[in-house]
Amino acid sequence: MPEWLIEFPSAIQLNIKDAIDNFVHYLVVNWEPFFDGVTKVLRSFLSQIGYVVEIIPWWLLIVLVFLLTWKVGRKLSRALLYSALLFSIGAMGLWSLMNTTLTIVIASVIISILIGFPLGILVSSSNRSNVIMRPILDTMQTMPSFVYLIPAVMLLGLGNVPAVIATTIYAIPPMIRLTSHGIRQVDNEVVEAARAFGSTRWQSLIKVQIPQALPTIMAGVNQTIMMAISMVVTCSMIGATGLGQEVLISINRLETGRGFSAGISIVIIAIIIDRLTQGIVKKGEETNEQ
Amino acid sequence: MNNKDIILKIESLSKLYGVNKSAAFNMLGKGMGKNQVAKESGVTVAVNNISFEVERGKIFVLIGLSGSGKSTVIRCLNLLQPPTSGDILFEGKSILGFNKKELLDFRRRKISMVFQNFGLMAHRNVLDNVAYGLEIRGANRAERQSRAMEMIKLVGLEGWEGKNISQLSGGMRQRVGIARALANDPDVLLMDEPFSALDPLVRRDMQFELLSIQKKLNKTVVFITHDINEAFKLGNTVAIMKDGEIIQIDTPEGMTSNPANDYVENFINSADKAQIYSVKHIMQTPSCLIHSRDGANYALKQMRDQGVSSAYVVDDNLEFVGILTLDNAVKVKAGKTAFLDAITRNTPTTTEDVLISDLLPVAAAAQFPIAVTDADHHLTGIVTKASVLSSLV
Numbered sequence: 001m002p003e004w005l006i007e008f009p010s011a012i013q014l015n016i017k018d019a020i021d022n023f024v025h026y027l028v029v030n031w032e033p034f035f036d037g038v039t040k041v042l043r044s045f046l047s048q049i050g051y052v053v054e055i056i057p058w059w060l061l062i063v064l065v066f067l068l069t070w071k072v073g074r075k076l077s078r079a080l081l082y083s084a085l086l087f088s089i090g091a092m093g094l095w096s097l098m099n100t101t102l103t104i105v106i107a108s109v110i111i112s113i114l115i116g117f118p119l120g121i122l123v124s125s126s127n128r129s130n131v132i133m134r135p136i137l138d139t140m141q142t143m144p145s146f147v148y149l150i151p152a153v154m155l156l157g158l159g160n161v162p163a164v165i166a167t168t169i170y171a172i173p174p175m176i177r178l179t180s181h182g183i184r185q186v187d188n189e190v191v192e193a194a195r196a197f198g199s200t201r202w203q204s205l206i207k208v209q210i211p212q213a214l215p216t217i218m219a220g221v222n223q224t225i226m227m228a229i230s231m232v233v234t235c236s237m238i239g240a241t242g243l244g245q246e247v248l249i250s251i252n253r254l255e256t257g258r259g260f261s262a263g264i265s266i267v268i269i270a271i272i273i274d275r276l277t278q279g280i281v282k283k284g285e286e287t288n289e290q
Numbered sequence: 291m292n293n294k295d296i297i298l299k300i301e302s303l304s305k306l307y308g309v310n311k312s313a314a315f316n317m318l319g320k321g322m323g324k325n326q327v328a329k330e331s332g333v334t335v336a337v338n339n340i341s342f343e344v345e346r347g348k349i350f351v352l353i354g355l356s357g358s359g360k361s362t363v364i365r366c367l368n369l370l371q372p373p374t375s376g377d378i379l380f381e382g383k384s385i386l387g388f389n390k391k392e393l394l395d396f397r398r399r400k401i402s403m404v405f406q407n408f409g410l411m412a413h414r415n416v417l418d419n420v421a422y423g424l425e426i427r428g429a430n431r432a433e434r435q436s437r438a439m440e441m442i443k444l445v446g447l448e449g450w451e452g453k454n455i456s457q458l459s460g461g462m463r464q465r466v467g468i469a470r471a472l473a474n475d476p477d478v479l480l481m482d483e484p485f486s487a488l489d490p491l492v493r494r495d496m497q498f499e500l501l502s503i504q505k506k507l508n509k510t511v512v513f514i515t516h517d518i519n520e521a522f523k524l525g526n527t528v529a530i531m532k533d534g535e536i537i538q539i540d541t542p543e544g545m546t547s548n549p550a551n552d553y554v555e556n557f558i559n560s561a562d563k564a565q566i567y568s569v570k571h572i573m574q575t576p577s578c579l580i581h582s583r584d585g586a587n588y589a590l591k592q593m594r595d596q597g598v599s600s601a602y603v604v605d606d607n608l609e610f611v612g613i614l615t616l617d618n619a620v621k622v623k624a625g626k627t628a629f630l631d632a633i634t635r636n637t638p639t640t641t642e643d644v645l646i647s648d649l650l651p652v653a654a655a656a657q658f659p660i661a662v663t664d665a666d667h668h669l670t671g672i673v674t675k676a677s678v679l680s681s682l683v
Contacts, residue, residue, distance in 0.1 A: 190410070192405070198423070
């Protein structure tokens with residue numbers, strides 16, 4: 001039996017490594033002013049969000065979480081539990097690291113929504129853009145998240161700014177998908193009614209389709225937030241500060257307790273935000289039910 | 291007779307779905323039927339060359355069974371569906387020639403629609419639903435609220451204006467639908483089976499209410515239904531549709547005394563629905579279907595899960611084999627007989643196009659629900675005695 005039937009023939013070579021490297025290199029060399037500008041804008045955006053997050057005193061945040069949980073679920077025990085969990089992050093000495101992490105997550109989520117929501121509407125309204133977007137979104141969601149770190153570092157350097165970019169790329173697909181899905185699944189008769197009364201496309205989008213799709217869109221926001229939080233540790237490898245960095249340091253130094261404290265804090269944040277946003281989604285679904 | 295005030299005139303309207311429309315038109319021109327055209331060109335003929343006139347201030351009813359094309363016709367009248375060919379004249383002017391702005395204006399001021407499943411916006415309360423059309427055309431808040439309240443009073447929903455749609459019963463929801471359609475003060479009201487989703491008592495009330503509203507406001511109504519009693523109760527003029535074509539247009543009296551053909555006569559003679567409905571209108575999917583290779587244990591489990599005492603057996607090609615009764619399945623399990631021998635074969639079968647009246651003698655003698663098969667003997671559904679009887683009532 002010839003050897004090429006057993007071993008993959010080494011003569012066949014598809015070199016996409018060089019092509020991608022060259023492309024990134026080209027961007028680094030020729031687009032430097034552009035990426036510098038992006039970095040600057042993002043940095044000031046981040047510092048403004050950081051400012052808002054820092055300005056809220058610890059006790060106010062705990063009270064806010066208590067009130068919100070109460071408002072969403074009307075369960076006193078749950079409101080107390082979440083407040084206590086949040087308090088424990090402070091008690092572990094991780095409050096200011098949590099603020100840093102929250103800043104990165106919030107910035108990424110805001111950018112994801114600002115870009116993902118209009119894209120989702122576009123995808124819902126035309127089959128062609130749907131066909132184009134679907135493989136891109138699939139790739140973005142299945143690509144190992146570490147891969148995004150490399151170009152982010154090359155183009156934007158180390159620190160929280162490339163972390164925000166990498167997190168946004170990773171977290172944006174559910175926002176686009178669920179916005180589009182939500183708008184497509186609005187009852188056809190309701191959309192017909194909007195048209196029959198002489199709505200322009202814009203009017204039926206703003207006044208009927210988006211409000212009807214809101215619970216699904218909020219589910220997209222919820223998933224985007226969760227994915228952003230799951231990138232926290234990964235992004236610490238490119239110099240993002242906060243709880244993720246704490247985990248990374250404890251891995252390097254084999255400090256199990258320190259690692260778990262930071263890890264548990266991330267879990268607590270994720271649980272609280274998840275339950276709060278899901279509660280809002282559920283409330284929206286109840287009013288939308290026919 | 292010549293000084294009739296015609297508000298809507300529909301001229302040889304056709305609506306085809308599919309790619310090869312011109313070939314399909316040729317085939318229709320040669321007098322081929324809808325099914326044959328669909329088979330040869332892949333084009334579905336929803337509406338085939340229909341013409342009618344609607345007189346101002348009158349109720350025009352289009353009646354037909356499901357799939358007869360009546361919903362497509364009504365959606366052509368406000369161009370929710372653009373017709374493939376033909377013309378629609380509103381007050382003598384073709385609406386097909388409207389530009390974007392004229393079309394929006396036409397929909398905002400001249401014509402509005404009521405939907406079968408109401409088409410209400412669940413995120414808005416009753417008042418904001420009724421005011422939707424006014425909001426869209428840019429009326430200010432005070433104007434649309436007072437106008438919407440007027441309509442809410444007209445349909446008898448005063449006191450409910452602040453409620454959510456989910457808090458309303460079906461009848462109330464359709465009142466909201468009617469109020470919303472009337473709020474624009476349109477000339478023509480399109481109603482697509484508006485009362486079909488309501489239970490019979492509520493439906494009767496709503497029919498009465500529609501008549502009294504129509505008398506009060508003197509609107510032109512194009513009304514769609516599949517219920518001949520509803521059609522005759524409401525319609526000044528009734529058109530019967532079948533397979534995308536209008537068979538007869540007449541007043542209820544004229545149609546009763548002088549039906550165009552047997553189909554119309556049977557339709558009118560509602561005591562004899564068995565002459566109009568065929569098996570395909572009443573058949574259901576069998577709740578318990580097993581393969582001949584499945585065996586008795588699986589059949590027993592299926593019957594237990596579905597709560598029935600017989601299962602329909604098909605072979606690998608989905609061809610109908612016979613019926614396995616609960617008793618026989620138990621015998622197989624006890625080892626008294628072989629599975630394939632336990633199946634009752636030669637049970638009566640029927641096909642989709644058989645009229646109920648022709649099925650009656652078979653149904654009367656049948657022990658089990660009758661299996662419906664297609665030309666290749668594939669099982670497509672079953673007809674129970676109960677559904678045969680209820681179709682006659």
